[in-house]
Amino acid sequence: MSNATASSIAPDEGAEPPVCATCAVRNSSLCSALSPDEIADLNRMSRRKHLSPGQVHVFEGDAARDFANVIQGVAKLMRGAEDGRQQIVGLLLPSDFIGGPMGPGDGQALEPYTIEAVSDLELCIFPRDGFEALLGVYPALERKLLDRTLSELQLARDWMVLLGRKTARERVATFLLHVARKMRNHGCQGGGGFDLPLGRGDIADHIGLTIETVSRQITQLRKEGILQMRGARHVLYCDMDALQKASGF
């Protein structure tokens, strides 16, 4: 089921001046839709926030007060029951956007999921109202947000296929394939290897299995030579074709 470790709430929200011009995700995040001039508006309303591993950014059910960009680190988006069962519905990597349904929908919007830092995490926060206003003013921004949301939707639906119909082996292979691609996009690599952003427990909560089953499947893939690792977190090499074949459909 995974770790029920009581994760602490994030305390201070640093006050370093967020200078968009030097931002690490200036050109890959939503902000890439804005010109240097335009981004000044955003700069004015944004602030930085740092979270340590295990700290929670927002809890499921909280009033949704703002949006954010992930600048650095990895976070998990999750939902859980009191009895310990929990499901990770998405991972957040640098340049990903955080923000639920907007418009004047049901009056007061609530955070649909808990967002918890997996590694050291750096966020760029925008107040909800201000950001929504910007969307109206800069169409390119809204278009980019729409594109991203549609991609997320497709990803979520692909994950539904994994959770609904794949075997344990297929799930683990799919996950590894998915992470290998994501991590490589984000440059965190050098050669064929990469680090797993999640521990066994979190992987299990993401692909709908238990820690033990995830471990056994990884061991199996290793025995077959499809995977080579050093320690439990670092992948030295993986046979993408074989993984693809093992991942089902």
Added chain:
Amino acid sequence: MSNATASSIAPDEGAEPPVCATCAVRNSSLCSALSPDEIADLNRMSRRKHLSPGQVHVFEGDAARDFANVIQGVAKLMRGAEDGRQQIVGLLLPSDFIGGPMGPGDGQALEPYTIEAVSDLELCIFPRDGFEALLGVYPALERKLLDRTLSELQLARDWMVLLGRKTARERVATFLLHVARKMRNHGCQGGGGFDLPLGRGDIADHIGLTIETVSRQITQLRKEGILQMRGARHVLYCDMDALQKASGF
């Protein structure tokens, strides 16, 4: 696993003049974002298409040539492997919009899922280019599409929780609850009852179980008095509170 019945491709695409003014979903679909004047643009480029139960609108992997609105009937959005396993990733009801990622993303967009009519189905089709152009011209339309997409994303993630962590009983209860709400919104009711839009096999493919397990769980709920039905498809009465309780989290 469900029915592997070879579903036929939809033949003719009727040519009745689509008069938006009298459209059944004029005020509930995306189109509600447009004024009577504005909607004329859309009217000009749209055409109707009728599908019978079992016919396929688009196949997963086809080139994505257009968008559409569901005017009447129910369709399923699905993805499957050759071996018969398949997952229904969403249902389409009247006023729902059909359209994958847009923007000049990866050059040629492909349909991510197969869309098959479950009942008699009436669609209003727009060519891709024309519709995308309209999005640029009418911001309210784009905003509405964004809102809908965000809601769909949240729905998909909630379904991930169901598929990843819920028991058979919880899944069936969640599904019934979900359908009861949806069907009632769409007026297809009179009193407390409603019709199930899917047969046992499709329900199974939607909630990640087998036909037999779905059947057994429904029988169980019936024995407990939480559910009363006439035939296999019509719900006479259901205890929403009890279902809520049975649906887990």
Added chain:
DNA sequence: GCGATGATTTGATCTGGGTCAATTTTGCGG
């Protein structure tokens, strides 16, 4: 109304992955 055909229900049995319980690794702080 009368078969017939496909959908649903029910029963018997099997099994993939969960659960419980030890080990063994890994990564640190000192």
Added chain:
DNA sequence: CCGCAAAATTGACCCAGATCAAATCATCGC
């Protein structure tokens, strides 16, 4: 380098739900 707590692996056994196999039940053309 040592010791220790947390994470991962491995093993033994169990069970929810899958699979296989018959009955029933609807529905519909005639």
